[in-house]
Amino acid sequence: MTQTVLVFNAGSSSLKFTLLDSASSMVLVEGIAERLETEQAVLHFKEANLKTTTALAESSHKAALAAILVSLSAYPAPVVIGHRVVHGGKRFSQATLINADVLKAIEDCIPLAPLHNPANLEGINAALSSYPAVPQVAVFDTAFHAKMPEYAYLYALPRHFERDYNIRKYGFHGTSHHYISRETARLTGNAISAQNLVIAHLGNGASVSAVSNGRSVDTSMGMTPSDGLVMGTRSGSLDPGILIHLMQEHGYSAEQLDILINKRSGLLGLSELTADMRELEEALTAGSAPATVAIEVFCYRLAQTIASMAIALPSLDVLVFTGGIGENSPLVRALTCRWLGLLNIKIDSDHNEGAARNEAAQIDAANSAVSVWVIPTNEELMIANEALALLANVGESQP
Structure with a gap:
């Protein structure tokens, strides 16, 4: 059976x-x-x-x-x-x-x-x-990022906040980032230990991680999944003074701020149309200015974050796009990579447009300094393998 x-x-x-x-x-x-x-x-x-x-x-x-x-x-x-x-x-x-x-x-x-x-x-x-x-x-999700260096996970707050309140960067999408780091090594033929990459996991929730020697060394999400990139309904990184201003000048409560930054911001808030990138791209094609701006902000902030993650690595060998948006939106990949010229990241437009759904594809141009890939994530397989491995270990430890 x-x-x-x-x-x-x-x-x-x-x-x-x-x-x-x-x-x-x-x-x-x-x-x-x-x-x-x-x-x-x-x-x-x-x-x-x-x-x-x-x-x-x-x-x-x-x-x-x-x-x-x-x-x-x-x-x-x-x-x-x-x-x-x-x-x-x-x-x-x-x-x-x-x-x-x-x-x-x-x-x-x-x-x-x-x-x-x-x-x-x-x-x-x-x-x-x-x-x-x-x-x-x-x-x-947080496990893959658990061994980030202290300088990457600490906030510039009094040290006892981390000790007493557990306030620090944790990072998320770790199962996806872990899987992609292994799959990238398999596809490129590189040893995991010799590989330095930036992974952009883009969906309704989105994050970027820097991975070196198979380990996460920095990531864009913070203590909560609300930090970092522009997302479907989440704001991503904000000036904390904005929240203080909304509380003091406009009477926002903590609960209202939570709803604002997690459920009413991001692509939905910027476009005032939808949180779904597919629908925004359709609206952009139809000439919608709000959709155009929302996508531009999304891609600009994404490129900024990719560049910032690159400094955590000894070199940048591979940039990977994954997740629902990363795998299926040639537009987002193209607009993002246009901002990364300083890193000499260039993609081939034909390869980018021709990347097949649910298949890995290399999309960098011949003169790109960095290899660029679209790789479907498989969090479910990673979870299954970890669950089976733990079950086997528990079985072996039984008398």
Whole structure:
């Protein structure tokens, strides 16, 4: 009988699931509930060559999970379930078996990832209810960045803030950045230990990381996923004085500021149209000035961040675009790389436009000083491998 591993990957506006053969890593069934918390929420389900799309009557993560678990009830119970968890704080630096203590620690981190950790917990609790006898593993987004150097993760605040309040940079999308660092080495034929790269993971949430010798040495997201790049609904980096001004002069509460920077800013706030890059590109083509400005700000800030991450490396060998936007938007890649001429990063327009969906492609021009790639991420496979490895280690340690 085929043994399987089930992976849940809950994001701020989506919920991916994948059931894999534990021996071959072949995907048996997969899908995604996307555009959650909106009237356009849908569930895509793919099994072999059969694809179905169903509108979700309720758009919450909880309703999406219920629909997914019904769809999976026809399959044998997995040997292990891996869950992406966005924030592990200072406590978790590697994949961890889930128990009541771990659940409480994930809950304690909700203030640090208010859009994600609640969704992650819903996925875990739903899976525990449906598969109470199956070991479940938390794979933390923050873990890959846990060994960043002190000069990269400290904020210029009194030192006791880090000691007493755990205020420091943690970084996110670590599972994706970890996977891409390994996949880049495989595709380029470079040893991981000899590779210096900048990875741009671009989606509704977005981050850039500098990776050297297989380790994250800096990243754009900070204590929370709100820092860094312009995102779908998140502002990214802000002058902190803006928040003080809004509180003092316009009466904003802490709760209102949280909603502002996490749910009403970013591409949505800039364009006043949508948080979806696909829709913004359509609007740009139709001549929309607000869409044009939103995309320009997104790409300019992205290029700034790529350049700033490059200084963390002894050299910049490879720039990788990944994530939903990074993999599927030639426009974003082209506009971003136009700002990177100082680093002598140049892309071939034909290769950029011709990069096939779901396939890795090298898109740099012949005279580029840096190799530029589009590489599909596979967080689910990375989570599955870490969950299986932990399960094997636990089994080996049993008497």
